[in-house]
Amino acid sequence: MMSLFRAEVVKAVLAWLVILGVLGGLGALAFVYSGFFNVAATTVDSAPLQWLLVTAREASIQLHARDIEAPTLGGAEQVERGFRFFRQECAMCHNPPGREPTAMSAGLNPKAPDLPELVEDMTDAELFWVTRNGIRFTGMPAWATSSYGDEMIWDVVTYMRASVDMQAADYDALDQRLPPD
Template sequence: MNALRMLVVLLAILICAAGAGLFWMTSTGMSARATPGPLESYLGRSVRNMSIPKSARSMKNPMTASPEALLEGGRHFADHCASCHGNDGRGATEMGRKLYPPAPDMTLPATQNLTDGEIYSIIENGVRFTGMPAWGGGGPNDHDTWHLVLFIRHLPDVSRQELLDMENNNPRSPAEMQEEQKENDFLNEQSK
């Protein structure tokens, strides 16, 4: 009898939870326009960080932050990551802001306090249920990814000069390149 009672209570709880979930979904819809609340963001990040295996979390970056390594990381970031994260890593791009969850400001402690291994794993494996794609095969020795980790660590101190260099490495469509060429030709013509 007791077991039956428990089953009924459990079922009632399940039905209430499903009802609440359905109500939440139909009242907010599946729109990505909203911004996740603090509780949802906290839970999402915690689950993500917990899902990174301990061995991956404690990996050390085999590269050192030489000017060449930072330049390489920055150019790679400009080409592959800046569409969402912005060259300065603050996520203030059209796409980055409108993702659900949005691309975070990576200059802030929430990102900077992640270990090198955590940042590496996130880049290699991506984050399910978010816009963050997986960029690698998941192995521990992807030098390009380790350069990106160096660059992300450097984001809070990135200089104007570095940002200008990155702009040259942001992806452009053929039409944009043609437009730029026309402007340059025009300016060259004027200065003759």
């Protein structure tokens, strides 16, 4: 008698779980299709949503970059090649030292991270992975899909490391010394 009662309780609980799952799924679909969630870049995300996105991004980067072995970085030529790439492809979103935000960088949501802070918080492998693969829903492109190869991406990582303590005058000196390609 007791096992029959338990079986009925288990069936009832499972039935309610299925019903609640279906109702939850239908509610989620109704929310998505309602247009209620504002996707405008001018909308400030709630603290819980920001936490969710940042936590997921950081965990994903750490997981996917863990098996990447960084080469020896730091040569002056590498820094210069990385600078040229940065100036041409990155500076419009990641403001160079001492520069005011561009119209593009000011309009990004989420904002492009402050590079010195980012570089301090990430390994070379993580910087490479992000630069190579991009970050969804942020405006950060995947350079792996371009004609630039991994060597150029490592050059950019080298430049990012070298730029941590860079002042506006240092950036300007590089800019003057290295004409655009």
